[in-house]
Every structure is written in structure tokens, then in C-alpha cells.
Amino acid sequence: MRKNIVAGNWKMNKDLPETIALAEELKKQENTGTAEVIVAPTYVSLYAAYERFRESGITVAAQNMHQATSGAYTGEISAGMLKSVGVETVILGHSERRAYFAEGDELLAKKVDTALENEMRVIFCFGEELEERKGEKHFDVVESQLKNALFHLPADAWKHIVLAYEPVWAIGTGETASPEQAQDMHAFIRKTVATKYNETVADDVAILYGGSVKPNNAKEIFSKPDVDGGLIGGASLNAEDFFAIVNAF
Numbered sequence: 001m002r003k004n005i006v007a008g009n010w011k012m013n014k015d016l017p018e019t020i021a022l023a024e025e026l027k028k029q030e031n032t033g034t035a036e037v038i039v040a041p042t043y044v045s046l047y048a049a050y051e052r053f054r055e056s057g058i059t060v061a062a063q064n065m066h067q068a069t070s071g072a073y074t075g076e077i078s079a080g081m082l083k084s085v086g087v088e089t090v091i092l093g094h095s096e097r098r099a100y101f102a103e104g105d106e107l108l109a110k111k112v113d114t115a116l117e118n119e120m121r122v123i124f125c126f127g128e129e130l131e132e133r134k135g136e137k138h139f140d141v142v143e144s145q146l147k148n149a150l151f152h153l154p155a156d157a158w159k160h161i162v163l164a165y166e167p168v169w170a171i172g173t174g175e176t177a178s179p180e181q182a183q184d185m186h187a188f189i190r191k192t193v194a195t196k197y198n199e200t201v202a203d204d205v206a207i208l209y210g211g212s213v214k215p216n217n218a219k220e221i222f223s224k225p226d227v228d229g230g231l232i233g234g235a236s237l238n239a240e241d242f243f244a245i246v247n248a249f
């Protein structure tokens, strides 16, 4: 049975004192709904956040990770390092990583493998760009992103995968996909997973929507049957706004 998840991706926002302050604010909020709550601060604040959130019901994720386990990769962070500071979940494939750091499907497949080998859970992001949507290529693009980065996995690995559909044109733009557009794509994604694997794998995988989710639109988007949660950018930087979204479930 899949669960509802609301994850906050803080991106390159909040230094250490700001992380601690936001963590304290988040801990004051009440989760009145059914969603699991995850936040992803920057690397330098992960351990402090992990310590602050201990036993709060909120867990911490990393925004990225290197595919190698160790070695001469200046500036990079491994899965083992993340685990050593209490991080069990990693976001991979975010469109900003794809666009600004040239992360493609082949590299992402390796990162996914490394994360799973290290017993981490992966929130795997994917989604089409505006031109692809306008050209009605969005279903093809999404199918190929899934196929290239995830369909080499055995069925039982999918217990550790969360999908996050994020149409690039809706990220940080204030223009969200309509609830119907989100539902259509999420249903397509689930069908694609069922075709490759089976109905159980497809039914059990949580599919989050990301792209300008705010307190005023979360309930409608989350009301759709194949939308199991959200990956929240801007609105996750404010504790009240973020929990208004969490409590939309």
C-alpha cells in the first residue's frame, strides 16, 4: 500500500543558522493528516537538521549524491557520507541537476544503483520541458526518462523508489500543472510501471507531483487518485506554508 509523502526541497537556500531556525519552526507545526514529511536542506546543514528533527516525525533527505562510493571527486558527497550523518533518502534527477549540471539518464541510473546498494531510498525526479509539452511529446519524454534510469531495476528494488513528476515549465514559475494534467500524467506513469513490472509494483509506488505547489492549490492536486504527494520547492521554505501543504492530505 503506497503512502502519501510531502517533501520539501530547500535547494540552495538556508545557511546553518537559518536551517536551525526553520527546523525549530517546522517542529512546532502539527501534522494533522496522513502524509510522511521529509525535508532536504543543503549538504552543510544536513547533520544539524537530522539532529533537530530526531523523533519529530520529520526526516531529512539529501538533494543529490555522487555515483561513486569514494575517491578523487573533489567537491562531491557519497552515499556512505550521507548515511553517516543520518540521511536515508536522496533526491536524484532533479531538473535543475539535469539542466545545470548535465546529469542525464545514464548517469542517473548509476546514481540510483549506488543509492540502493547503500540501502537508501530514492526520490527520483523527472518531467518534460515546455517545448516538449507544447509538441505533445510529454508522455514519450517521461516514458523514456523512466525507462533509461529505472527500468533496469529488479521489481523488489521498487520498494525503495519514490517517483516525483515535475514538469519543468511548472517549477518555480507559479504556473502549476492543472490537477487534471497531473492526474493524466501520474496515471500514465503508473500504467507504464505496471506494463514493465506488474500491478503490485505500480500500485505500491508513491508518485509525487512537483511544480508550484502552494497552500492554495495543494488540496485540489492531492485529491487526484494517482497523486500521492508533493515535492515542494519555494513553499517549503516557510513552516506554515509547508505544513498547510502537508495537511492538505
Ligand SMILES: O=C[C@H](O)COP(=O)(O)O
Residues within 6 Å of the ligand: 009, 094, 166, 170, 171, 172, 173, 174, 210, 211, 212, 213, 231, 232, 233, 234, 235
Ligand atoms: O523540487 C521542487 C520543485 O522543483 C518544485 O519547486 P517549486 O515548488 O518552487 O515550483
